[in-house]
Amino acid sequence: MNKEQDVSTRKVILNMLKTRGALSVNDMSKQLGITEMAVRRHLNTLERDSLIDSKLVRQAMGRPTHMYFLTVAADELFPKKYHHLTLDLLEELQAVAGDEKVELLFERRKDKLISRYEERMAGKSLDERVQELADIQNANGYMVELEKTEAGNYVLNEYNCPIAQVANQYNQACSCELSMFQSLLGTEVERTECLAKGDGKCTYKIQKQ
Structure with a gap:
């Protein structure tokens, strides 16, 4: 065989x-x-x-x-269509309660994620926090590649987005991720590429402190 x-x-x-x-x-x-x-x-x-x-x-x-x-x-090898349910629920919430409630929902999710991970960042240097963030995102299926520039800054690339279908329709998902990164790292973070906008990856530039 x-x-x-x-x-x-x-x-x-x-x-x-x-x-x-x-x-x-x-x-x-x-x-x-x-x-x-x-x-x-x-x-x-x-x-x-x-x-x-x-x-x-x-x-x-x-x-x-x-x-x-x-x-x-x-x-997990078998097909899942969770994003269809998620999008349907978000659309219903938007229709019933308006855009502000959708914004609030994403903000609450961001705050929940920050609360979940901030303990892992406590007492660590920026280098360690960046690596911890890369590990967190990898564990969540984002396929992260981390680079350190000669100037000491970081470039974090995400080649997969597990919530891509949601992010394509609701940009709040992307803005909340950026805000979460900034909060957990405690430094300036800029997104220069975005899968939801048709780029080949999500790229974040992380400034050294």
Whole structure:
């Protein structure tokens, strides 16, 4: 079996576990039409990648058997359309309560994020705060690249925006992110490129103190 077939088989296993719930090696072997040894080889790879886990389940007859199921990480592989719900709710709020309430909502989100992360910045130098911010944004899926210029300033590039669909329609998301950066870093931050405006990335220039 070549590499492409291996990947395809693992995708089928993930889809089976998503649609049918926890399955045993024997269940998967029958469904896939391959040996249990081959199934275990794929399961080992999926376990290594933290996409599946297993639990020992007692049977009415015979020995307990391992049942395999998807992890939270694997669930993220399947399509999500959260942005549609978010946009619908924002549009309803705008229609019912006006633009000011939408602004307030984004401001409250910004304040909540600042409160969540400001403790991680406490007592740290600017260099450490900038790196901490990059780590925070990376953990949130922004695909950050951080550079330090010869002058001692920083350039923080974000190559992905997890809330791009919202930011494309509501620029408040972008302005609140910039404000959050300035608050957490305690220095001047300028955005020079923006994904929501059609640029290839979001770029922030961070001034040394």
